[in-house]
Amino acid sequence: MSKRIDRSWVVFASVENDEHDRCVDIFSRPDKSFGYEEFRRDVEDGGAWTPTEYYSGARYATAELAYAAAEKSVVWLAEVLRVSPKLRRIPPSH
Template sequence: MSDRIDKSSTVFVSIENPEHDRCVDFFSREDGSYGFEEFRRDTEDGGQWTPVHYYSGVAYLSPADALNAAERCVNWLVHVLTERPELRTRIGLG
């Protein structure tokens, strides 16, 4: 988990792109809010996940709100969710 996602938060879904070099983590906070962050993994970083943006600073009221925002912000995510619709259920949108 990135330093941008508070240690008290719980990541409940992590979705990777087909190339396995980008991912989006969806998480819940202790205050009942939700969020997401996009990460990249590059060879020069030793294969570690590195945050790409500061999306995790925004709080959403529901997993659905976080997902809607992530789909608007992360270009490749819509394609992955179209190919693997079961991931929506894991996010809580079954």
């Protein structure tokens, strides 16, 4: 888990690009807000996921709004979700 994702937050979707070197986590917080963060994975980092931006600071009222913001910010994400809509997960309590 990234240093930018607090342990109290629940990641309910993790979407990777086709090369498996980029990932977006969509999460919920205890205050019922939602957010997302983008990560990269490079060989020189030993395959660890490293945050690339500071998206996790933004708060959204719904998972759908977090997805919409992520798809606008992360260039490859919208296409991956279009091709594989089952990757668009919603938290169980939603």
